[in-house]
Amino acid sequence: MFDISENYRRSAKIEAIMKHITEAINSNKKCVVFSHFHPMILLLEHDLELNNINFLVHYFIIFQNPHSLLENRRRNARGRKNNANPAI
Numbered sequence: 001m002f003d004i005s006e007n008y009r010r011s012a013k014i015e016a017i018m019k020h021i022t023e024a025i026n027s028n029k030k031c032v033v034f035s036h037f038h039p040m041i042l043l044l045e046h047d048l049e050l051n052n053i054n055f056l057v058h059y060f061i062i063f064q065n066p067h068s069l070l071e072n073r074r075r076n077a078r079g080r081k082n083n084a085n086p087a088i
Contacts, residue, residue, distance in 0.1 A: 004046045013040065014047055021053065 010018070017033060024031040035041050041057065048055045 004042060008046060010047060011043070014043055017044060018047055018051075021048075025053065 021031055021033070033044065035044075045055070045057060
């Protein structure tokens, strides 16, 4: 398993986010950080822990509309019928 604390160096992105978080804390405000890139959240969590900053992480998954999933399946099935004898 990967140990994030080993050889950790703060990236420019984390540096920029931490600057905004620190400014919010110093102004007695709260902030919300969104990211769809899970490893970035893990790096940010590590940095927040190193700086003894309280935080809450909420993970959620956005599912595609069920109707569009069905339509994609139909499209794929039609494509397979049209290519019944693909070249191997």
